Amino acid sequence: MRFTGPMARNWTPAIRSTRVGLVCVLAVLFGEVPTALSQSAPAGEIVVAQNGPLRGFNPFAPLQRLFGGGAERRREPQKRVKKRPRATRPAGAAPRFEVLPKDPDAGLVLVVGDRMARGVAEGLKFTLAEKPQIRVERITEDKAGFTGETPPDWSTQVLSKIRGADVKAVVVMIGRRDLGKTFPGDPPIEFMTAEWLDTYRNKVEALVRVVRQEKKPIIWAGLPPTNNELTNGDFTQLNSLFQGAAADRRVRYVDIWDIFLAEDGSYSSFGPDVDGKNARLRTNDRIGFTWAGYRKVAFFVERELSRILGGYGGLAFEGVEDDPNFIVLTGRTTSPEALLLGGEEDKAIDPDSAAYRFFVKGEPLKPMPGRVDDPRVAVEGTSALSEGQRPSGS
Numbered sequence: 295m296r297f298t299g300p301m302a303r304n305w306t307p308a309i310r311s312t313r314v315g316l317v318c319v320l321a322v323l324f325g326e327v328p329t330a331l332s333q334s335a336p337a338g339e340i341v342v343a344q345n346g347p348l349r350g351f352n353p354f355a356p357l358q359r360l361f362g363g364g365a366e367r368r369r370e371p372q373k374r375v376k377k378r379p380r381a382t383r384p385a386g387a388a389p390r391f392e393v394l395p396k397d398p399d400a401g402l403v404l405v406v407g408d409r410m411a412r413g414v415a416e417g418l419k420f421t422l423a424e425k426p427q428i429r430v431e432r433i434t435e436d437k438a439g440f441t442g443e444t445p446p447d448w449s450t451q452v453l454s455k456i457r458g459a460d461v462k463a464v465v466v467m468i469g470r471r472d473l474g475k476t477f478p479g480d481p482p483i484e485f486m487t488a489e490w491l492d493t494y495r496n497k498v499e500a501l502v503r504v505v506r507q508e509k510k511p512i513i514w515a516g517l518p519p520t521n522n523e524l525t526n527g528d529f530t531q532l533n534s535l536f537q538g539a540a541a542d543r544r545v546r547y548v549d550i551w552d553i554f555l556a557e558d559g560s561y562s563s564f565g566p567d568v569d570g571k572n573a574r575l576r577t578n579d580r581i582g583f584t585w586a587g588y589r590k591v592a593f594f595v596e597r598e599l600s601r602i603l604g605g606y607g608g609l610a611f612e613g614v615e616d617d618p619n620f621i622v623l624t625g626r627t628t629s630p631e632a633l634l635l636g637g638e639e640d641k642a643i644d645p646d647s648a649a650y651r652f653f654v655k656g657e658p659l660k661p662m663p664g665r666v667d668d669p670r671v672a673v674e675g676t677s678a679l680s681e682g683q684r685p686s687g688s
Contacts (some may be wrong), residue, residue, distance in 0.1 A: 388416035406467035409436040417592025439472035467515040
């Protein structure tokens with residue numbers, strides 16, 4: 295933009311002086327004069343700077359950099375922290391927990407069976423983690439049972455373990471993987487037929503017989519309820535076989551059916567855990583257990599173990615010779631296999647014995663001659679008084 299005429303002549307000296315001052319300031323700040331301003335303009339004309347390279351120019355920026363003021367902070371790019379995916383463990387898997395070192399002569403609890411038995415074994419390890427006198431091992435196959443073409447030889451494996459280690463008790467939980475499966479034969483033995491039930495019973499009794507012949511206690515955990523009526527019927531049938539073996543062979547049977555039902559008797563995946571808190575106890579298939587569920591089963595199994603093994607306190611003193619100066623204050627006082635009062639043979643009851651007549655029939659015992667309850671003494675005393683005789687000392 296240019297001004298011409300008298301206005302230009304009046305403003306020219308002031309503009310020139312201002313222009314010279316601006317050039318001096320820029321020369322001091324930058325050490326050089328911008329070419330746009332150093333070029334002389336024609337006399338009588340006012341040159342106005344246009345928008346160009348000096349857009350956003352700050353004449354005080356060098357001073358600000360010199361004294362540190364107004365310096366723009368450079369923002370460091372924020373590092374993106376990659377979130378680790380949450381580690382999820384399979385349903386029913388045990389968390390990590392510390393197990394105290396076991397004694398060299400610690401007794402062994404052997405757990406046998408399928409996937410449910412493996413979960414119970416982990417629950418027992420957790421429960422007995424702080425007991426150095428007892429340890430837990432298992433013989434399990436997740437998808438195996440008594441049926442199928444090539445089922446495991448449970449009896450042989452258990453017998454080998456018992457004879458090779460200090461096994462104190464055997465825990466069994468099995469049967470889930472036997473649903474719908476046949477026994478080999480020509481033709482195969484169909485599921486839940488009378489022949490199938492007899493064959494299954496023989497398998498159960500064979501395993502129990504092996505353990506009992508070695509004089510070891512056995513604890514058999516029953517199968518749980520589900521939300522399927524057909525499965526419940528099959529599990530109930532299998533539980534009856536397990537209970538039958540328990541009754542005949544002095545096996546401790548742990549019935550877990552009712553403890554996994556709601557208060558109204560219906561199925562529920564939730565319920566109180568071992569701490570009394572409401573928790574999910576069953577997996578999504580409504581058959582298996584979560585970790586809280588396995589801990590609950592292990593709780594009831596361990597209760598039976600404690601009764602059999604005397605709270606594990608007596609295990610550390612087995613084999614100690616009798617010494618009057620050595621007194622064991624904990625543990626069992628007798629072996630669970632000790633034979634008392636003549637052993638297992640039951641004597642025939644004598645209905646003519648005094649004990650039978652007194653305790654069963656309620657008849658009084660025969661009076662002892664001369665005792666105060668002898669009626670003959672009372673009769674003789676009465677007859678003597680009637681004859682005018684008085685007792686001596688009167």
